[in-house]
Amino acid sequence: MVELGGDVVALTQVLCDIPSVSGDEKVIADAVEAALRPLAHLEVLRDGDAVVARTRLGRGTRVILAGHLDTVPIADNLPTVLSGSGDDEVLRGRGTVDMKGGVAVMLTLAAQLTEPRYDITYVFYDHEEVAAKLNGLGRLVRNHPDWLVGDFAVLGEPSDATVEAGCQGTMRVKITVPGVAAHAARPWRGVNAIHGAGAVLDRLRAYEPRQPIVEGLQYREALNAVRIEGGVAGNVIPDECVLYVNHRFAPDRDVAEAEQFLREYFAGFELEVTDAAAGARPGLDNPAAKELLALVGRTPAPKLGWTDLARFSGLGVPGVNFGPGDPLQAHTAEEHCPTPAIREALRVLTDWLS
């Protein structure tokens, strides 16, 4: 039973102790919906195991607060354990960092802020920790883009008390280097595709990352082989070598520009895009964003990894990551969160939105 209006750390603990590994979010989604339904100032919507709640106050600005309800598999780290006290209090267990602390903060805000200064849409969704095609936020984008209208989004993923703004895009390409098979005792009758792949590795090794400044934040692109495979048998000159290359690109470029860069950089090689996701602009020029940054009081950092912020960006909503906990704790068996971080995130967001 999820009850709102009490202590945010106690709520975090209750949420963590409802197991909700990806694909198994129904119980927690039902509990979240049941907790929000009685709140007269919110309209509550549901799609699968995603729950959306929003104010309709007619404010000029709408802020979206979003977080996922699922976790990676439990590693013998539930139920949660609370230890220490005061500034040293720590909550241990699956989901404490990624990201039921952030969800607890948002649910507490949903209950407390009956008259926020901006309209607010709260989005709690499923299937974030698994294949992108299952992602609950992606499903909302497809099924109900009208539920996600807004001016600025805050994703409550752990950001260690800093605002991580925007995110870089990612693209994977497959580069196929052909050869001509021959017996390894007479290699001059063939063409060794693995040796040919050396020319692709030459370009990868010579790569100098672009580090553009976007809205005052310095991003850093990347280009890396993430897989290579070639070879037929121990006595055969290989007739094909395939490289899979991952490119991370700053949010000043879109998917088409990233592909154009790769096609030029690997000119002369057969290249196929297998996977691509645009980045997200940070949106730090938004007045609401500026106020949040001032309240956090720390220099924002560019987000280099891809996050679901890009899904909002695709709808024209810029955004940042801001949530309690150290992201390096995510997915570990030792996952734990200092509870003062949860209370501090609640304080910052309450100040911002009141």
Add this chain to the structure above:
Amino acid sequence: MVELGGDVVALTQVLCDIPSVSGDEKVIADAVEAALRPLAHLEVLRDGDAVVARTRLGRGTRVILAGHLDTVPIADNLPTVLSGSGDDEVLRGRGTVDMKGGVAVMLTLAAQLTEPRYDITYVFYDHEEVAAKLNGLGRLVRNHPDWLVGDFAVLGEPSDATVEAGCQGTMRVKITVPGVAAHAARPWRGVNAIHGAGAVLDRLRAYEPRQPIVEGLQYREALNAVRIEGGVAGNVIPDECVLYVNHRFAPDRDVAEAEQFLREYFAGFELEVTDAAAGARPGLDNPAAKELLALVGRTPAPKLGWTDLARFSGLGVPGVNFGPGDPLQAHTAEEHCPTPAIREALRVLTDWLS
């Protein structure tokens, strides 16, 4: 029923029509043994499905004639079909080239040459077309090296009317390039092992083959990646890349020298020898070999691929490949042999040994 003393092409056809895919050689080995047993001038020995027959005339020189009884799997190409006539006669079917034509020639010699000018040991063996550890000639080397004593060996593998002398050795090494895993969005926290493998490919691409002249024959060494694999996941900087490299070395070097060369050539990389087999010296300085070359009347060629000759070489017996048929026909579904080539091989060897 295998009967000796008749036409060598008819005998080839009978042998081919006894299916003897590797592992299933008992019927043909029994038939070969039964055909040889009545010949008073031969001592007949048996080990598994290998049959050895030898004269004991006290000659100063002993020649070994060897061939395998097994074939690769039948590809709907048995029974054999004889077509055409005279110079254009062709025998089609599994084993016609690799190598029951050669076996038929040797069996015919075994029956006809009651008083050869050299002592002769005939070796018919099993399991040539499969894993080296199963090879019947290798088993004879281990179990009965005394059966394989001799001065010069002729392996009746198809050599297209040329003498192919000796053979190059082969060595396979595994080169492991380490890296440090990291998220692909922050590659500078790791070390990309696939990019690191580029330095190994640099050396492979720069390789200039040694082409030593051994007993008048120019060999040509080779160094080739035959397999490469690396990569963990599409968003992870790979922490290991493994290359498998095949080196072919001329018979003036032994296995230890080949390994030393590779360790020096790939200095700085972790290298493990996974497989090695010495080559075979051609033995063309042997007087018997010189006579054979004169009768064949063609310039001998160096054998670049590894063959079972190396097993004789390991016992101190040099040798050559000489047998009817085009080796490029071996293992194909269209395998076929011009019958004049079988008769010509019989003529040359009869002239040589009479």
